[in-house]
């Protein structure tokens with residue numbers, strides 16, 4: 009889809025596993041994608057499909073020894089983050105790459121004021137004095153649209169509403185003007201009217217500051233409004249990777265199609281039942297041998313149950329992981345036709 | 349609509365005291381639900397929507413008397429539930445069931461699925477022998493799509509969607525007339541959510557169930573409801589049939605709520621979006637007059653003084669707003685305050 | 687905050703009524719006639735009656751109680767039978783200060799060692815250091831004070847001769863009793879800090895701190911410790927009460943003339959006013975310390991102030 013030198017981030021064959029008493033959980037299992045400078049990539053998928061673990065892996069925030077990045081490369085501006093020392097990683101976190109988490113209620117330290125929490129990353133990365141950092145913190149609060157910021161810097165998170173807390177999280181994340189912002193379900197815990205404010209804010213700041221954005225969500229509406237490219241994940245793997253319009257209007261992978269159909273939409277009139285994806289996500293300890301969606305897929309054939317399809321790049325540059333979109337499928341069809 | 353409603357809520361109020369001061373006296377109240385009225389007819393699905401903290405769950409809990417309401421009437425099947433004594437109320441609970449958001453928290457982890465349902469059957473004296481009850485349990489679980497071989501498993505052995513099915517089976521076990529679903533599908537993945545929504549619809553047809561469906565997801569609500577109640581800060585601001593609500597919302601808050609939902613619709617040109625400023629005010633000291641006036645883009649002078657009442661704007665659509673007191677209006681022609 | 691302090695202070699009143707009532711009734715509930723006991727076993731009927739009259743034991747119970755409380759508020763706790771000096775002087779002239787010194791250093795020791803051990807354990811979960819520290823802590827908790835005291839004397843004073851065996855004169859005298867009295871608390875605080883710290887380290891805001899690029903050290907000491915201390919502070923307060931109890935035994939083992947020993951001596955001598963007075967003073971001290979701990983708790987945990 010693009011030349012590599014324009015990519016701020018390239019994730020190659022990322023594998024992250026958790027080692028539990030019951031066995032290895034391959035939470036992220038060979039994920040590839042990239043983010044172009046200044047662009048927005050969305051990651052969607054069922055709960056447990058590995059979205060958060062992918063994003064935590066990028067910043068190397070996986071809690072060891074329970075979890076471990078077992079394979080892959082994470083190329084940020086041409087350098088592999090997995091080869092960096094702990095100290096070098098710390099200099100990147102919050103400075104070049106920042107992260108916003110889902111729960112604004114629990115993601116802020118309850119015993120530190122909002123000002124302290126914003127100023128902290130400024131002081132770490134920009135080596136400003138306490139006073140300068142505080143002034144910058146007030147400036148940041150103003151930037152994210154918090155009224156009377158001079159008063160708010162002194163307040164504790166419990167004194168703020170959910171929407172305000174998420175604004176503070178954004179202020180922290182953007183304090184050092186990062187090149188890449190990773191937002192893991194930034195608005196899931198918020199009301200729609202507040203969500204609209206926050207998404208608006210992120211979009212505005214992204215345009216102003218030229219930040220690249222990776223947004224994780226399960227809300228296809230958010231994807232439609234925010235992203236240029238979308239990766240759909242299922243059981244630790246990307247099953248479809250395409251521009252947002254293709255994903256929402258002409259998806260190729262049976263899972264994406266099923267997902268899209270089963271969302272009840274507020275802007276559509278309904279008669280009768282919703283189309284569903286039958287069954288449920290397989291347990292991570294008992295993944296199907298072939299295509300991971302085979303247990304639920306309406307098109308599944310023998311080959312799907314036995315052999316994992318590759319992520320194949322199509323003519324339009326979009327990628328799909330499904331046997332239907334390979335020559336094998338057509339060949340089989342011809343065979344079936346000629347046999348009968 | 350001349351028939352008798354199955355559920356009639358009249359002037360319901362639920363105030364929670366706030367203790368404070370040196371002596372820990374009640375210094376104020378959270379006016380969680382403040383004088384609301386609505387009806388639910390047999391066999392229909394009525395949804396309550398609104399932002400977090402507007403009083404949706406409190407309404408559901410008050411109807412079941414899980415909290416004792418401060419004032420009002422809850423007429424169910426011709427009887428005022430609030431005037432029943434404890435044992436009469438327990439009997440009535442058979443007709444009114446509730447399903448919660450978190451399927452895991454509401455199932456006892458040390459009981460098998462069979463035991464969980466049997467307990468309810470026993471409390472309500474359903475079934476004569478344990479064999480009889482067992483048969484009933486198995487048929488109930490099969491109704492919600494859980495196989496007979498899974499009866500003796502524990503909740504943690506099921507997925508989220510299956511647990512919610514178990515919750516539904518438990519609610520169904522006593523043959524209720526009304527089921528209150530409080531965010532019953534909110535915690536589920538979309539693909540599973542669709543399955544459970546279809547199941548709820550199917551059961552409604554099969555058993556003539558009536559649902560009071562509490563949710564903040566307007567897509568889900570549009571799909572499942574016949575009528576919708578929109579709440580804001582403890583008040584009902586709009587009651588409408590589903591189609592009118594989505595196609596011609598009349599309360600400024602409903603309009604803002606709908607326009608705030610990110611749309612998946614790609615062909616449609618970018619909509620004019622109403623982005624509300626500020627947060628929802630506190631239900632402890634709600635704004636005087638119209639409670640929405642602090643955020644309303646159409647606010648007029650009288651809005652801060654005079655409280656609007658629910659007023660019929662068209663057949664089946666009632667709205668509490670001064671703007672529409674003389675009937676439905678065309679919002680594209682009304683200037684927005686900056 | 688001020689409202690909280692006032693409210694918390696008002697809560698002390700019923701507690702104090704309970705305490706004084708209990709101490710007052712103690713006199714009446716123990717078997718035997720207090721007047722008889724106080725007058726001595728050889729006193730005759732008239733002398734006992736005289737004693738009864740002097741003590742006001744013939745008045746109705748509630749009057750006696752009110753008088754007792756009234757006197758106590760004015761700093762009159764009666765006269766010691768054994769020494770014939772006012773109880774207040776006996777307690778406050780020197781005894782209580784020694785105990786306070788002992789309890790204070792015991793608490794300091796418990797807090798410092800407990801916190802350090804707890805933090806080391808939590809940040810190196812399941813490491814050799816963690817496991818050994820927690821085993822030591824388990825011993826520390828289950829070891830009775832008198833036993834530990836005797837062991838310490840045996841090794842460090844008798845065998846090695848590093849510290850004096852008994853008495854309370856220089857810092858050298860203080861070392862072993864303070865260790866004896868503080869070890870239990872240190873063990874409990876260590877275990878508490880560990881579990882609280884582990885819980886806090888699992889929180890989302892710790893992940894946020896890491897994501898900001900905060901160093902491991904600062905994450906532990908700036909972000910986690912403060913939150914982890916919230917439950918620990920409560921334990922420290924409760925620990926102080928146990929410490930006062932432990933003082934009785936420790937002072938006896940090391941022959942320190944503190945209030946603990948005073949109580950023991952008074953009981954032996956059936957010196958009732960003395961026992962009552964000492965217990966009352968200890969109870970008041972306990973209540974006051976808990977009051978201060980609660981205020982400290984609110985200062986750390988700002989969230990509670992709101993409700």
Ligand SMILES: Nc1ncnc2c1ncn2[C@@H]1O[C@H](COP(=O)(O)OP(=O)(O)OP(=O)(O)O)[C@@H](O)[C@H]1O
Pocket residue numbers: 026027028033034035036053054055056057058059060061062074075226292
């Ligand atoms: N600490 C852990 N120990 C074991 N397994 C884990 C751990 N953390 C995550 N996993 C597993 O990794 C997989 C991916 O988890 P992840 O949090 O990335 O999902 P997600 O896509 O973000 O889901 P959600 O939408 O629910 O946030 C899941 O199967 C989960 O069970």
Ligand SMILES: Nc1ncnc2c1ncn2[C@@H]1O[C@H](COP(=O)(O)OP(=O)(O)OP(=O)(O)O)[C@@H](O)[C@H]1O
Pocket residue numbers: 364365378379380398399400401402403404405406407564631
């Ligand atoms: N037991 C209680 N004591 C005091 N206040 C309460 C109590 N229960 C609810 N409230 C308050 O009443 C208001 C309404 O709460 P309710 O749970 O009904 O909201 P809701 O509409 O269900 O919101 P959500 O979408 O978050 O579930 C809130 O402000 C809440 O804080």
Ligand code: SF4
Pocket residue numbers: 261262263299300301302303305306307308309312313317329330331332
């Ligand atoms: S590979 Fe087979 S099972 Fe998998 S999605 Fe494609 S058709 Fe379905």
Ligand code: SF4
Pocket residue numbers: 599600601638639640641642644645646647648651656668669670671
């Ligand atoms: S009454 Fe006034 S403030 Fe309230 S919604 Fe209507 S126009 Fe807005």
Ligand SMILES: [Mg+2]
Pocket residue numbers: 059060061192
């Ligand atoms: Mg996640």
Ligand SMILES: [Mg+2]
Pocket residue numbers: 404405406531
């Ligand atoms: Mg609720």
